Amino acid sequence: MEMPDLPDTPTPDIPDGGTNPPWDCTTTGVEMVEKQSRLPTTENRQYLHIKVEYAMRFPQLSAQIRREGKTYQMSLKQTMMSGLIRVDEIARNYCWYYKAEVPFDMRTTPPRPFLSSTLLKKDGPGRRHTTNPFPVPGRGIYRRPDIIIVKNKQDRWPGLAGPDTEGSMHGDNLARLVEVKFPGDDFGEGQYGDYMKIVGGIGHEDRMTILEIHDCRPEEHQWADQVVNATLKAWQSSGAKYWPLALFPPIFIPRPPSRPVAARIEPWTYAGHVVADLSEGAVRGVAEGWNALSKETQQVLNSAASWLNDSGEWVYRQGSEAWVWASKTGKAVKSWTNAQIKAAWAEIQHATDMTLDMLRQVDWVQVLTNVAKTVGVILVAVGIGVLVVTLGIPEAIIGAFLLIVRLAISAWGTLAAILGTGTAALAAG
Numbered sequence: 001m002e003m004p005d006l007p008d009t010p011t012p013d014i015p016d017g018g019t020n021p022p023w024d025c026t027t028t029g030v031e032m033v034e035k036q037s038r039l040p041t042t043e044n045r046q047y048l049h050i051k052v053e054y055a056m057r058f059p060q061l062s063a064q065i066r067r068e069g070k071t072y073q074m075s076l077k078q079t080m081m082s083g084l085i086r087v088d089e090i091a092r093n094y095c096w097y098y099k100a101e102v103p104f105d106m107r108t109t110p111p112r113p114f115l116s117s118t119l120l121k122k123d124g125p126g127r128r129h130t131t132n133p134f135p136v137p138g139r140g141i142y143r144r145p146d147i148i149i150v151k152n153k154q155d156r157w158p159g160l161a162g163p164d165t166e167g168s169m170h171g172d173n174l175a176r177l178v179e180v181k182f183p184g185d186d187f188g189e190g191q192y193g194d195y196m197k198i199v200g201g202i203g204h205e206d207r208m209t210i211l212e213i214h215d216c217r218p219e220e221h222q223w224a225d226q227v228v229n230a231t232l233k234a235w236q237s238s239g240a241k242y243w244p245l246a247l248f249p250p251i252f253i254p255r256p257p258s259r260p261v262a263a264r265i266e267p268w269t270y271a272g273h274v275v276a277d278l279s280e281g282a283v284r285g286v287a288e289g290w291n292a293l294s295k296e297t298q299q300v301l302n303s304a305a306s307w308l309n310d311s312g313e314w315v316y317r318q319g320s321e322a323w324v325w326a327s328k329t330g331k332a333v334k335s336w337t338n339a340q341i342k343a344a345w346a347e348i349q350h351a352t353d354m355t356l357d358m359l360r361q362v363d364w365v366q367v368l369t370n371v372a373k374t375v376g377v378i379l380v381a382v383g384i385g386v387l388v389v390t391l392g393i394p395e396a397i398i399g400a401f402l403l404i405v406r407l408a409i410s411a412w413g414t415l416a417a418i419l420g421t422g423t424a425a426l427a428a429g
Contacts, residue, residue: 025216030056035210040175044149047098050250052180052213055080062274063364063381063388064288067409070363072381074388076269077182078146083368083377083390084250085147086131090375090392094128097153100390102129103142104159104198111198113159114142118349125168128156132353133382133389143194147178160200174199177208183215265369268292277364277381278308279405289366297367297376304399307333314407316414323407336403338418344400345419352391356419358382359408367398380405 025031030053032045039045058076065071085100104111114135119127135142148158150173157164161172177199181187187210199207268275276288290298290309301308312327323341325333348354364381368390376398378391393401407415 025214029053029216031214031216033212033214035212037176037206037209039178039209040149044097044176048147048178048180048211051081051084052182052211054084054250056182056213056215058269061269064274064276065363065381066280067363070383072364072388074381075182075185078180078185079368079379079388079390080265080269081180082146083379086390086392087369087375087377089128092153094156095154097149099129099148099150099158101133101144101146102148102158103133103135103144105136105165106141106143106194106197108162109197110160110162110200111143111194112162112164113148113157115164116353118353120166125164125166125170126156129158130353131391132355132358133387134355134358135353143191143198145177145195145198146180148174149176149178151175159198174207178211179208180211180213182213264294264296266292266294266297266367268366269368275366277366278402279362279365279409293367300395301399301402304334305402306331308402314403314410316411323403336400341400341404341407341415342419344397345404347394347397348401348404351394351397354391356416359404360412360416362405362408365402365405 030049032049032052034045039048055077058080060073060075063072063074082100085098089096089099103114105114114130114132116123116127116130117132117135133144150158152173155171155173157170157173159170159172160174161170163169177195179187179191179195195208196202196205276292278289280289287309293301298309307314307325307327310325310327310329310331310333312325312329312331312333314323315326316323321338323336325331325335327333361383362380363383366379368377368379376393376395378393378398378401379388380391381388404415
């Protein structure tokens with residue numbers, strides 16, 4: 001992986017909470033200021049700076065949710081950075097130096113990372129960290145630092161030395177906790193204190209780096225982002241097959257040299273202020289969420305989830321134990337049996353650690369990116385935590401995931417009976 005050199009920056013004292021203080025720019029780009037401690041290596045800095053610089057292009061958006069008149073504000077800068085790192089993790093089966101938003105159990109000393117519950121039988125102590133943002137119910141039980149850098153990428157354990165939930169011992173694999181603060185982000189004393197516990201407490205300040213991000217580009221360059229946004233929107237509406245190469249995201253996917261495949265971020269991320277979701281399909285005959293997707297993604301979903309672009313509803317046929325699409329336009333859509341839905345749900349849980357309780361709280365869903373025809377990154381808004389979550393879904397079951405989300409909204413009782421109950425209720429984290 002070749003990455004450009006970056007200008008060096010000093011290491012000032014950490015701020016006393018609040019938003020990023022004024023900063024005297026030394027370049028005309030996006031500056032990343034390391035506070036409290038320097039990142040372990042120059043390559044760490046290069047890797048994170050590339051992600052941050054790309055994420056700075058993205059606006060503040062709203063998730064448009066029609067069911068209860070809800071609206072979620074989401075900063076795509078933070079979401080994009082986490083999503084790009086998560087794709088790198090998925091591509092390497094989570095054997096990667098960087099891990100996005102690992103939940104830590106604050107009830108233990110030191111706080112231990114929550115590992116995947118769905119992979120316990122398959123991978124045992126060597127399983128990855130959970131990607132469920134609500135690993136246990138309750139307030140104040142867990143924290144999710146932006147990034148954990150580990151010492152050994154082949155060791156999926158992202159914490160200090162200690163036992164996991166099942167009592168299996170792990171060595172110290174935590175090289176650095178990194179908290180990224182984009183312009184306007186807060187960093188309170190409570191959050192700082194909890195993060196210090198994760199890295200070992202007083203005396204281990206060198207294990208945590210706070211990255212303050214400052215946009216030092218000239219004003220005309222910052223305005224250029226809005227031009228780029230409009231250009232990409234027009235590019236998509238024109239039906240163009242390829243986007244400008246310079247705008248491909250910095251995702252480091254292992255690919256055969258003879259078959260390079262560029263990753264693409266979905267065009268709705270540049271759309272403006274309000275983004276329609278996929279979970280409701282066509283409303284009043286207008287499939288806004290579907291129309292926000294790239295032509296390539298629409299083609300991928302067309303065979304498995306073409307109902308997203310149609311008016312109608314899913315109807316359950318008790319006798320055949322199947323869900324059938326009742327179209328208002330006469331469109332024919334593949335039906336789903338209970339057995340097919342249960343099999344898809346097992347795959348979704350394997351990939352995401354999603355529980356039925358988390359599924360029930362999903363209010364909004366959109367596709368963020370497709371990568372090399374293997375995995376899609378999905379964003380979901382989870383109502384109980386007012387949180388937008390990044391989930392990596394195998395491309396082959398994205399259609400099934402969207403169907404299950406729709407059934408969770410429109411026919412929860414029947415769906416829950418099919419998939420099975422018995423998971424703990426979520427609580428706001």
